Amino acid sequence: MLMLIKEILPVISMSLIVSMSSTVIAAVSGITIGVLVGLRDFKMKRLIVRLLETLMSTPPVLMGLLVYLLISRKGVLGSLELLFSPTAMIIAQVLLVFPIITGLTISSVEKQGREIKKNCEVLGASKTKTVLTIISEMKGQLLTIIATGFGRAISEVGAVMMVGGNIKDHTRVMTTYIALETGKGNFEGAIIIGGILLVISLIINTILHKFKGSEINEY
Structure with missing residues (x-):
């Protein structure tokens, strides 16, 4: 049991680092763009919304393939040597989470913002003060949106396995650990990680x- 704990601790920490990093990046950019797009009407808006909706339902494996092609040795970003690294996993998860956070933010802002x-x-x-006020007033909805994005990130398997390689003590995360150990018949480790x-x-x-509760109490 002690050996198992030592084995899964790096897996848990890597999973949290990758998922939290990608969620923060996607949230900062997605909420900012979502608020700005949601408040305005322009010609390309409908196309942008449809594109985001399409990306929201894009299979993670396909997104993983696109990132893999970009950062592989023959890819446009191959010289950066990002393949099979935590950075590559963060990039893949950002691309998966960003459309979700942006699309849901646009929808919420159009209704209340x-x-x-x-x-x-x-x-x-001022415009800056207006945007900040909208974000503050819609804190509850935005937290729910961020939580949805984080759920997508931490539960991802296909994309992170493709670009991360599921390397022990380097790019192995909880979901890829569960998939690997289940295939090996090690259900004990898989169940612990699942828990x-x-x-x-x-x-x-x-x-x-708690954040929602504090928001309600303010009123």
């Missing part, structure tokens, strides 16, 4: 509900 924008304009707030995944999801949802 525009009314907040009108109120800010009446009060003479840890559930605990992490529970912790994230608990934190989310």
